Structure formats: C-alpha cells, structure tokens
Amino acid sequence: MSHFRDLSIRRKFFTVMVMMRIAVILFIAGVLIFADLILFKRTMVSELRTLANVIGTNSTAALSFNDPKSAEETLSAMKADSNVVVAHIYTKDLTRFASYFRKGQKDPFLSPDQINEGSTFRHDRFDICDPIFLDGRRVGMIYIQSDLGKLQSRLKWYGMMLIALIGISTLLTFGFFLVLQKSVLNPISHLTQTMKAVSEEKDYGIQVEKEGNDEVGTLVDGFNEMLGQIRQRDEALKEAEKKYRSIFENTIAGIFQTSLEGRFISANPALARIYGYDSPEALIDSIKDISRQICVDPNRREEYLRVLQEEGKVTNFEFQSYRKDGSMIWVSTNARMVRGKDGEVSYIEGSAQDITDRKRAEKDVKEKEEELVRSNEELERYAYLASHDLQEPLRMVTSYMQLLERRYKDKLDQDAKEFIEFAVDGAMRMHRLINDLLTYSRVGTRGKALAPTDTEGVFEQSLSNLQVTIKERRAQVTHEPLPKVMADDVQLGQLFQNLVGNAIKFNQQEAPRVHVSAIQRSGEWVFSVKDNGIGIDPEFKERIFVIFQRLHVKDDYPGTGIGLAVCKKIVERHGGRIWVESEIGKGATFYFTLPKEE
Amino acid sequence: MVRRWFRASSIVFTLAMLIWGPNVSAESMQSKEYLIKAAFLYNFIKFVDWPSESFKNDAAPINLYVLGDDPFGEALDTIRGKRVKGRRLVIKQVRRVEQIEGAHLLFISTSEKGRVKQILKSLADAPVLTISEMEGFGQNGGIINFITVDNKIQFEINSEKAEQHRLRISSQLLKLARIVRSES
Numbered sequence: 001m002s003h004f005r006d007l008s009i010r011r012k013f014f015t016v017m018v019m020m021r022i023a024v025i026l027f028i029a030g031v032l033i034f035a036d037l038i039l040f041k042r043t044m045v046s047e048l049r050t051l052a053n054v055i056g057t058n059s060t061a062a063l064s065f066n067d068p069k070s071a072e073e074t075l076s077a078m079k080a081d082s083n084v085v086v087a088h089i090y091t092k093d094l095t096r097f098a099s100y101f102r103k104g105q106k107d108p109f110l111s112p113d114q115i116n117e118g119s120t121f122r123h124d125r126f127d128i129c130d131p132i133f134l135d136g137r138r139v140g141m142i143y144i145q146s147d148l149g150k151l152q153s154r155l156k157w158y159g160m161m162l163i164a165l166i167g168i169s170t171l172l173t174f175g176f177f178l179v180l181q182k183s184v185l186n187p188i189s190h191l192t193q194t195m196k197a198v199s200e201e202k203d204y205g206i207q208v209e210k211e212g213n214d215e216v217g218t219l220v221d222g223f224n225e226m227l228g229q230i231r232q233r234d235e236a237l238k239e240a241e242k243k244y245r246s247i248f249e250n251t252i253a254g255i256f257q258t259s260l261e262g263r264f265i266s267a268n269p270a271l272a273r274i275y276g277y278d279s280p281e282a283l284i285d286s287i288k289d290i291s292r293q294i295c296v297d298p299n300r301r302e303e304y305l306r307v308l309q310e311e312g313k314v315t316n317f318e319f320q321s322y323r324k325d326g327s328m329i330w331v332s333t334n335a336r337m338v339r340g341k342d343g344e345v346s347y348i349e350g351s352a353q354d355i356t357d358r359k360r361a362e363k364d365v366k367e368k369e370e371e372l373v374r375s376n377e378e379l380e381r382y383a384y385l386a387s388h389d390l391q392e393p394l395r396m397v398t399s400y401m402q403l404l405e406r407r408y409k410d411k412l413d414q415d416a417k418e419f420i421e422f423a424v425d426g427a428m429r430m431h432r433l434i435n436d437l438l439t440y441s442r443v444g445t446r447g448k449a450l451a452p453t454d455t456e457g458v459f460e461q462s463l464s465n466l467q468v469t470i471k472e473r474r475a476q477v478t479h480e481p482l483p484k485v486m487a488d489d490v491q492l493g494q495l496f497q498n499l500v501g502n503a504i505k506f507n508q509q510e511a512p513r514v515h516v517s518a519i520q521r522s523g524e525w526v527f528s529v530k531d532n533g534i535g536i537d538p539e540f541k542e543r544i545f546v547i548f549q550r551l552h553v554k555d556d557y558p559g560t561g562i563g564l565a566v567c568k569k570i571v572e573r574h575g576g577r578i579w580v581e582s583e584i585g586k587g588a589t590f591y592f593t594l595p596k597e598e
Numbered sequence: 599m600v601r602r603w604f605r606a607s608s609i610v611f612t613l614a615m616l617i618w619g620p621n622v623s624a625e626s627m628q629s630k631e632y633l634i635k636a637a638f639l640y641n642f643i644k645f646v647d648w649p650s651e652s653f654k655n656d657a658a659p660i661n662l663y664v665l666g667d668d669p670f671g672e673a674l675d676t677i678r679g680k681r682v683k684g685r686r687l688v689i690k691q692v693r694r695v696e697q698i699e700g701a702h703l704l705f706i707s708t709s710e711k712g713r714v715k716q717i718l719k720s721l722a723d724a725p726v727l728t729i730s731e732m733e734g735f736g737q738n739g740g741i742i743n744f745i746t747v748d749n750k751i752q753f754e755i756n757s758e759k760a761e762q763h764r765l766r767i768s769s770q771l772l773k774l775a776r777i778v779r780s781e782s
Contacts, residue, residue, distance in 0.1 A: 058770060060644075060770060061641075061645055061768060061770030061771050061773065061774050062770070062774060064641040064644065064645070065638060065641060065753075065771075065774050066634075067774045070773055070774050134644055135644045135682060135683055
C-alpha cells in the first residue's frame with residue numbers, strides 16, 4: 001500500500017476508478033450469477049426430475065409386467081439429454097431392472113453409491129433418485145446421474161460476459177478519466193510541476209495559469225498569492241540581508257559566531273582585521289582553539305564562558321589577545337549565548353572591538369593623574385614646610401624690628417621711625433600671608449577622615465565663633481533646618497565661618513542679612529548662603545576662588561584673599577562643587593554641594 | 599441404510615433359493631406360472647379404465663370372475679380382497695354365462711374352450727375385460743390372452759375389441775403386448 005502512496009495523483013485516480021468499477025461489476029455480477037446459478041441448479045434438478053417422473057411413469061407397465069426390455073427402450077429417451085450419464089430403473093426391492101448409459105461412458109455399470117431419494121449435488125455431477133408410483137404404490141425407483149455440462153457452459157458464458165463487461169467498463173473509465181484528467185488532474189500536475197520548479201530554481205516570479213473556478217482553481221489562486229507573498233518577502237529579505245551584509249562587512253566592529261569548543265563559525269572582515277588576518281576565511285581556517293591561539297590568558301576565556309553560561313551574555317568583557325603576527329592587543333567583547341529550540345547551546349555570537357589605543361590612552365591619563373596628584377601633594381607639603389620654616393626668620397625680623405624701635409626710639413629720627421613702622425607692617429602682613437598659606441595647605445594635608453556629621457551643630461559653632469563680628473555689624477543670620485552629611489566637621493565649620501564671615505564683611509548695609517539653607521538634589525545636598533551684600537561682577541565669579549586673588553583694595557576690605565580658595569579646597573576634598581550666583585549691588589548666593597550621609 | 603437393507607434382502611433371497619430352489623417340482627412350476635398370471639390380472643386393472651357407469655358408486659368393488667375350472671388354485675388368494683384404484687378386488691368363480699352379470703374382468707378358463715365364441719357373443723359390448731389363455735382367443739374376439747414366449751409369460755391384446763367394449767387400455771400396456779386383431 002505504501003507503493004500506492006507514492007503513485008502520482010493521476011495514477012491513483014485511474015487505479016481507484018478502475019478498481020472501483022471492477023469491484024462494482026464483480027459484486028453485482030457475483031450476486032446475480034450466484035442467484036442465477038442457484039435458480040439454474042433448481043431448474044436443472046426440476047427438469048431432470050420431470051424427466052425422471054415421465055420415464056418412471058412410462059416404465060410402470062414394464063415394471064408391473066416384468067419387461068426390462070421395454071423399460072430400457074423407455075430409458076433410451078435419455079439420449080435427448082446429452083448431460084445424462086447413466087440412468088437406472090430399480091424394482092421395488094431395489095434390484096436393477098433396466099439401465100441406460102451415455103455413449104462412450106467408460107463405466108457402464110456406474111451406479112449410485114447409495115440410493116437416496118431426492119437430488120444430490122457433487123462437484124462434478126448431480127444425481128436424482130425418485131420412487132416410481134403406480135396407483136399410489138411404489139413399484140420401483142429411478143436413478144439418473146447427470147454431469148454439470150450445462151452449468152459449466154453457463155459459467156463459461158458468464159465468465160466471458162464478465163471479461164467483456166470489465167473490458168468495456170475499463171474503456172469507459174478511461175474515457176471518464178480523460179475528462180477528469182483534463183479538468184482536474186492536469187491543472188494539479190501542472191501546479192505540482194510549477195511548485196517543484198519554484199522550489200528548485202527559487203524563482204518566485206512564476207505564476208500558474210488558472211483553468212477553472214473549482215477547488216483546483218482556488219488552489220491555483222492560493223498558490224499564486226502565496227508565491228506573490230513569498231516573492232515580496234524574498235525581496236524584503238534580500239534587501240534586509242544586503243543591508244545587514246553591508247553592515248556586517250563594513251562595520252569597524254568585529255562580528256563573530258563561535259562554538260563553545262573555541263572555533264570560529266563565522267567572522268566579518270573587521271574581526272579578521274582586528275586579529276591581523278587577510279580575510280575572515282583565513283581567520284576561521286587558522287583558529288582551531290580560541291583560548292590557546294587568541295587569548296593571552298586562557299583563564300580569561302574560562303571566565304568569559306562561565307559568565308556566558310551563568311548570565312547568558314557578557315558586556316564589555318575586556319581581554320588581551322594575540323594577533324596573527326604575535327603582537328598583543330586589547331579586545332572588548334559583547335556576546336550572548338544562542339540556544340536552539342531544545343535549550344542546548346548552539347553557539348556564541350557577539351561583537352569585538354580593538355581597544356588597544358583606548359587602553360593605552362587610559363593608561364597615559366592615569367599615569368598623568370597620578371603624577372599630578374604626586375606633584376600637588378609635594379607642593380602642599382613644600383608650601384606647608386616652607387611657610388612653617390618662613391615663620392621663624394620672619395619672627396626674628398619682626399622681633400628685632402620691634403626691639404630696635406623700643407630701644408632706640410629716642411635716637412632715631414622721624415623718617416627712621418616711619419621706615420621701621422613700614423618694615424614691621426610688612427613683616428606682619430607677611431606673617432598673615434604665611435599663616436593663610438598654612439591654613440590653605442592644611443586643608444589637603446591635615447584633614448580628618450569624612451564621617452557622618454550633623455551640619456546644624458557645626459553651623460551653630462561657626463556662628464558663635466563669629467559672634468563678635470555679628471554683634472558689631474548688627475547682622476542677622478538665619479537658617480533653615482540643615483541635614484546630616486558625610487564631612488570633616490572642623491573643615492565644614494571653617495567653610496561656614498568663611499562664607500558667613502564674607503557675607504557680613506562684603507556688606508555695606510546697615511544690618512547685613514545672611515540666610516543659609518540646604519536642599520536635596522540627585523544624591524547630594526546643595527547648600528546655599530545668601531546675603532544682601534555688595535555682590536560680585538559675574539565676570540569674576542571664577543577668579544574669586546583662586547588663592548590670593550583680591551577684587552578690592554585692602555583698605556576697603558582687609559584680608560589676604562585666601563578665604564574662598566580655602567572654601568573651594570574644602571568642598572573639593574569632600575567631593576563637591578562650589579560656585580556663586582550674583583550681580584553687582586544685588587547681593588550674592590554661594591552654593592556648594594556635599595555628599596549625602598551613607 | 600437402503601444399501602444395507604438391499605444387501606440383507608439379497609442374502610435372504612440367496613438363502614431362500616438354497617432351501618427351495620433344488621426342489622422346484624412340476625406342480626410348483628405350474629403354481630408359479632399362475633402366481634405370475636394372478637399378479638398380471640391384478641396389474642391389468644391399473645392399466646385399464648372402465649367407463650364410470652360400470653360401477654354403482656365410488657366405493658363399489660371391482661369384480662373378477664373366473665368362468666369355468668379354476669386353474670389358479672391358491673394363487674388368486676394373493677390378490678383377493680386387495681385394493682386397487684381405490685376399490686376392493688372381489689374374485690368369484692362362476693360356472694355359467696348367466697352368472698357373469700356385474701363382472702369387470704372375466705377370466706375364461708380353458709375348460710370353456712368350446713364355448714368361447716358363444717360366451718363372448720353373449721357379452722356383446724358390455725364393459726368387461728375378457729382374459730384367457732388359449733390360442734386364438736384374441737383373434738376370436740377376446741381382449742387379453744396370455745401366451746408363453748421363450749419360457750416367459752407375455753400377452754396379446756386385441757385393442758380394437760377393447761374399444762368396442764368401451765375399455766381404455768394404457769398405451770404402456772399396449773407397448774408390452776402383442777397386438778392382435780379379430781378374424782371374422
């Protein structure tokens with residue numbers, strides 16, 4: 001039957017149609033013939049019985065008067081029926097009385113195996129055995145045996161009829177089949193051939209011609225529509241592939257697919273270039289084991305695979321690689337595991353970039369930074385030591401100047417006194433400068449570690465330090481609730497003291513006002529110190545934080561110009577920023593940020 | 599079953615032949631002849647039709663009269679009173695022609711040989727089947743006459759005479775018989 005499954009529809013149809021017809025004919029003919037044969041048998045029996053009856057009746061006298069010759073004459077009438085093989089008449093005590101044999105009968109004494117009344121059918125003959133009655137009494141028996149010649153010839157005739165019928169029917173079927181083939185099977189096989197052509201040649205431009213509006217027509221329409229859609233998708237796919245192919249080929253990022261075992265499945269020209277190969281093919285062919293041939297440290301590859309297994313992907317995974325010529329480069333990779341439908345890992349795909357230059361630049365920057373920090377620290381240490389050491393000779397100059405003034409006050413003239421006064425004044429200023437410098441450098445070198453600090457307390461302490469000034473100037477210092485921050489409390493206090501002190505100092509109002517507040521913004525606290533003072537020209541708002549930069553003559557506003565520089569240094573040490581917003585005559589607001597308490 | 603019975607009966611027959619066969623006397627030969635003839639008489643009835651008016655009613659018997667000396671002896675006892683064609687067979691011996699009124703079959707004994715023509719004449723066309731066993735009986739106007747050919751009992755029939763007597767004789771019977779005609 002599986003053979004039948006592989007036949008073309010055309011053959012299937014033909015076979016089924018012929019088989020169906022033959023089956024129908026055989027069934028109907030079988031039933032008819034069977035019925036007819038039963039009837040025919042009955043007729044045969046009944047005909048022979050009638051004959052037996054006639055002969056029996058005509059033999060009653062012969063039997064009655066014991067005249068076998070006459071009986072045999074009567075029996076010889078059997079000649080008329082060529083199928084009768086033998087016939088016997090028996091007397092009532094069952095001795096054979098008269099016989100008839102068909103001419104050429106080999107066994108003239110063929111007699112029944114047993115004398116059973118009625119008819120018996122055998123495979124090759126049938127016989128009947130009837131009693132002979134006379135005047136209601138049994139006077140003998142008649143036995144006739146007939147061959148089945150009639151039946152056989154009838155069967156033969158039926159057989160011929162059947163063969164003729166099947167022949168004619170097959171011809172008719174073929175006729176119908178031609179019609180069917182033209183209207184149904186041809187379009188289907190045309191469709192099939194087109195389908196085969198399409199799938200073999202991948203030419204989706206083909207259209208199948210429609211021949212009718214039946215199911216096959218619908219099929220053809222559907223097929224054509226499907227082809228149209230496939231064509232569109234094919235084109236879109238080609239377009240997309242071209243686009244992505246172009247990206248794949250031309251991007252500077254290396255794109256790859258690798259097996260878990262460490263072989264390249266595919267690579268783009270950029271990747272080949274990164275690793276120093278002429279073409280992706282050369283790369284794929286040369287690399288048999290990535291961890292051995294590419295990775296400088298095979299353990300990095302192990303880690304890379306472990307992360308991939310655990311998280312399914314790696315991002316910006318950096319490792320050192322060997323190029324073809326043996327030189328070392330830094331590569332950064334983004335990759336992910338690609339799993340098949342069964343959940344098993346099929347391959348790894350991702351992109352790689354040569355970051356050797358960036359790494360080198362990073363290294364340079366880091367080195368320079370480190371150098372800068374080192375030189376800054378050195379400078380601070382130097383400044384501290386220098387200012388510390390400068391104090392000593394300066395004190396000597398000052399002391400001896402004062403000694404000179406005290407002891408030789410009467411012996412010196414007015415000019416000399418004035419000169420001494422200038423010298424002392426200069427020494428005093430220098431002393432202040434050195435002290436300021438010390439303070440400034442101490443911010444970097446003598447600071448405490450940052451700790452959670454209550455700003456409120458620190459601020460109050462600063463105000464009490466400024467108490468004299470505040471009273472003198474009748475200043476009003478207000479503040480909003482202040483938060484806890486991570487800070488060095490001494491430096492924070494200095495910061496407030498400097499800023500509030502400045503706000504009062506650079507103020508010509510009758511009653512200077514200062515307001516301090518803090519707001520929370522994206523992970524840090526922004527503090528503001530607002531005053532109603534003289535304000536700052538926006539042009540100078542950067543300069544004011546530079547050490548020893550002064551905007552005013554020292555007679556108007558005394559000071560060395562170190563306060564804001566110290567503020568900036570403190571804020572930066574805490575990881576924050578400091579800036580000012582102001583206009584001349586409109587007061588100023590200083591802002592600084594501090595990190596939130598952890 | 600039948601076959602076994604058939605075999606058994608043939609054994610009985612063989613035994614009977616062994617016992618009685620060698621002792622067949624002239625007398626018994628003669629009685630055997632009349633046994634056959636008695637059976638023939640009985641069988642003739644089956645092949646001959648009498649006109650219906652020859653019977654009083656449906657139950658009326660068939661009468662067989664033996665005229666003259668009875669040659670059958672006890673042989674007739676084998677058929678006496680037997681039923682045939684739905685009627686009883688009555689056999690009677692008569693001595694004189696006057697006594698034959700009502701006979702359907704009349705066996706004329708050889709003792710009446712001299713008076714045969716007279717007897718037959720007296721019967722005229724009455725539906726009586728006349729039977730005898732003397733030479734020329736048929737030619738003389740009798741209907742059935744027993745003859746012996748090759749030691750076998752056969753019979754002659756004068757079918758024209760039978761027709762005269764309004765008796766219908768079956769063609770089967772005629773086929774077995776030697777047909778004779780009246781000689782006038």
